[in-house]
Amino acid sequence: MNRIDVRGLTKRYGPDTAVDDLSFTVEPGQVTGFLGPNGAGKSTTMKIIMGLASPTHGSVTISGRHYRDLPVPLTHVGALLDAGAVHGSRTAHSHLLALAASNGLPARRVGTVLERTGLTSVAGKHAGGFSLGMRQRLGIAAALLGDPQVLIFDEPVNGLDPEGIRWIRGFMRSLAHEGRAVLVSSHLMSEMAQTADHLVVIGRGKLIADTSMTDFMTANGVGTVLVRCSEPGVFARLLTAAGATVRDGPESSLVVSDLAAGEIGKLAAYHSVVLSELSPQQASLEDAFMELTKDSLEYLGATS
Amino acid sequence: MTAPAAAPAAALAVPFSRTVHAEWIKFRSLRSTWYTLAGLGFAGLGITALGMSTVGVDYANLTAAERADWDPTNQSLTTYLIAQLIIGVLGILVVTSEHATGLIQTSLAATPRRHRLLAAKAVLLTGVAAVTGQALMFISFFLGQTMLAAQGVPNASLGDPGVLSAVLGGGVYLTAIALLAVGLGTILRTTAGALVTLVSIVFLVPGFAGLFPSGLAGILDFWPSQGAAAVLTTLPNPDYPYPWLNLGGMCLGVAAVLTVAFVLFRRRDV
Ligand SMILES: Nc1ncnc2c1ncn2[C@@H]1O[C@H](COP(=O)(O)OP(=O)(O)O)[C@@H](O)[C@H]1O
Ligand SMILES: [Mg+2]
Numbered sequence: 001m002n003r004i005d006v007r008g009l010t011k012r013y014g015p016d017t018a019v020d021d022l023s024f025t026v027e028p029g030q031v032t033g034f035l036g037p038n039g040a041g042k043s044t045t046m047k048i049i050m051g052l053a054s055p056t057h058g059s060v061t062i063s064g065r066h067y068r069d070l071p072v073p074l075t076h077v078g079a080l081l082d083a084g085a086v087h088g089s090r091t092a093h094s095h096l097l098a099l100a101a102s103n104g105l106p107a108r109r110v111g112t113v114l115e116r117t118g119l120t121s122v123a124g125k126h127a128g129g130f131s132l133g134m135r136q137r138l139g140i141a142a143a144l145l146g147d148p149q150v151l152i153f154d155e156p157v158n159g160l161d162p163e164g165i166r167w168i169r170g171f172m173r174s175l176a177h178e179g180r181a182v183l184v185s186s187h188l189m190s191e192m193a194q195t196a197d198h199l200v201v202i203g204r205g206k207l208i209a210d211t212s213m214t215d216f217m218t219a220n221g222v223g224t225v226l227v228r229c230s231e232p233g234v235f236a237r238l239l240t241a242a243g244a245t246v247r248d249g250p251e252s253s254l255v256v257s258d259l260a261a262g263e264i265g266k267l268a269a270y271h272s273v274v275l276s277e278l279s280p281q282q283a284s285l286e287d288a289f290m291e292l293t294k295d296s297l298e299y300l301g302a303t304s
Numbered sequence: 305m306t307a308p309a310a311a312p313a314a315a316l317a318v319p320f321s322r323t324v325h326a327e328w329i330k331f332r333s334l335r336s337t338w339y340t341l342a343g344l345g346f347a348g349l350g351i352t353a354l355g356m357s358t359v360g361v362d363y364a365n366l367t368a369a370e371r372a373d374w375d376p377t378n379q380s381l382t383t384y385l386i387a388q389l390i391i392g393v394l395g396i397l398v399v400t401s402e403h404a405t406g407l408i409q410t411s412l413a414a415t416p417r418r419h420r421l422l423a424a425k426a427v428l429l430t431g432v433a434a435v436t437g438q439a440l441m442f443i444s445f446f447l448g449q450t451m452l453a454a455q456g457v458p459n460a461s462l463g464d465p466g467v468l469s470a471v472l473g474g475g476v477y478l479t480a481i482a483l484l485a486v487g488l489g490t491i492l493r494t495t496a497g498a499l500v501t502l503v504s505i506v507f508l509v510p511g512f513a514g515l516f517p518s519g520l521a522g523i524l525d526f527w528p529s530q531g532a533a534a535v536l537t538t539l540p541n542p543d544y545p546y547p548w549l550n551l552g553g554m555c556l557g558v559a560a561v562l563t564v565a566f567v568l569f570r571r572r573d574v
Contacts, residue, residue: 053573073414073416079413081409085405085407087334089335090330090334094330098329101326102323102325103415
C-alpha cells in the first residue's frame, strides 16, 4: 500500500534531541495533519522521511521501502519542504523540466502540473520574481510531477494570503480524495480543522496524540452539547436510543455528541423532559491543542 | 539486456544518463552560465591578444641565448592562468549554488542516491570544461601564432614537435581544474569558501613555494600553475622531462579531493 511508516525515529543534534522515538503511519486516502509547536521536530521528521537527513535511530519506509531505494522517486513521493528551494534565476518551466528529466518523466508532465497549479501563464518567468504564494504553487507543481501516491508538505500555508490558504486546503482535500496519502505539517490547529482527517500531534519531538480528527474533536468537547435536565439517567437512555453518544458531565449534566442541539430539544419535548440547559460547547480546537502541547511550550519558553 | 523477469524494479530504475541530462538542463537554463562562458572567451582570448601584441618588440631585444628558449606555443597558451579560475567558478557554482538556494533538497529528493547526483555533476563539468577549455586553447594558439606571424616573429604551427601535445595538455589541465572545483564546492558548500580555496591553490601556494620545507617542495612538481602546467611548453625542460607525468600527478591529487567530496556528500544532512 502507499503509506509512510515512521518507526522509532530519533534524531539528535549534538546533545539536543529534535525527534524522540517517534512512530506513526500516514494512510492513503486521507490528509494526515502533522501538528506541533515551532521546534517540535516536524521539519526534521519530514527531512528524514525524504532521506535528506539521517536518523540517529529508527527508520522510515514508504510503501515498505527506504526513500533512497525507490527506483523512480518522483513517481512514489512528491514533497514540498521549502518553497524557497528553487534557483531564482531559473524559469519555472526549466526548474520543472530538469526535475522531470532526472526521473525520466516525459516533458509534457511539466505542462500538466503547471496547469494544475495555475502557473501556466508564468511558466517562462524567473522563479526569483515569484511571490511566496507562487513559489508554494511551484513547489507543489514539482511535487506532482511524477503523479505520486504519497505527498508531503511542510507548512504549506505559512505566509499565504487567505485566498492562497483556501486554494491549498482544497487542493490537499482533492489529493486525498484521489486516494493519495497526504502528510501536511502545521503549527496551527485552526489550519488543520478543515483539512485533516487524521492528526499526529508532537511536542519536543515526542508523540502526543495520534487520532482521527473526529475522535480528537469529540474527546476535546468540540461539537458536543451540554444538557441539564430533571432526570439525566432516563434522558441519557433516550438520547442513546436516538443515536447520540452520551457521557456524564460536571454536576450531573450530560455531554452529548453525534446529535445536534435542535434534535436534542425536539427529543426532550416529545418525551416531556424538562431541560434547564441546552448549550452547544464552544471549546475550540485551538484551545484543545494548546492544552495538549502546554508542556512542550513551557519547556521551550524556559530555555529560550 | 537481462531477461525481463530478472529484476523489474531495476529495469524501471532511472538510467544515469537521465541524471546527467537533468544536470545539463539545470546548467544551460541559468543565464549566469552563458555570461561566465562568454567571460571565459573574452578574458581568455583578450589576454592572448594583449600579450601577443607587443611580443615583436620584446623579441627584437632578446639575446641569442634567450632566443633559443623562445617558445611561441607556450606564449600563446599562458591565458590558461585566468581560464582556470573562470572554469573553476563554473565547477564551484554547479554545487554551491544548490546549497545557497536550498535547491539541493529538491535535487536529492529527485535523485536520492547521492553518489549518482554528484557523479552526474562531475560528468557534466568534465564535458563542459573539456569542450570549452580545449576550444579556448586551440583558438588562443591560432590567434597567438597569427599575431606573431604578423609581427615577423618566429611562430609555431600545430604540426611542429610538441605543439599538439601542449595544446591538448592545456585542455586536459583545465578539465582537471574544473573537477577540482566541483570537489572543493562539495566539501566547502559555500561559493566564497570554495573560491578562496581554489585561488589559494592555483596562485597563493606557488607564490609561497620558497617557504616550503624541502620535503614538501617536491609536491610543487605536480601543483597547478607549477609543474602540472609544464605540459603547456614545447621545449625540453630539464626539471620536467616527462610533463604529462606531472599533469598526471595533479590529476591524482584532484581524484583524492573528489574522493573526499563523494564521502562527505553521502554522509552529510542537507
Ligand atoms: N540542522 C540542525 N542542527 C541543529 N539543530 C537543529 C537542526 N535542525 C533542527 N534543529 C533543532 O531541532 C528541533 C526541531 O526543529 P524542526 O524540525 O525544524 O521543528 P519544527 O519543524 O517542528 O518547527 C529544533 O529545536 C531545532 O532547533
Ligand atoms: Mg518546520
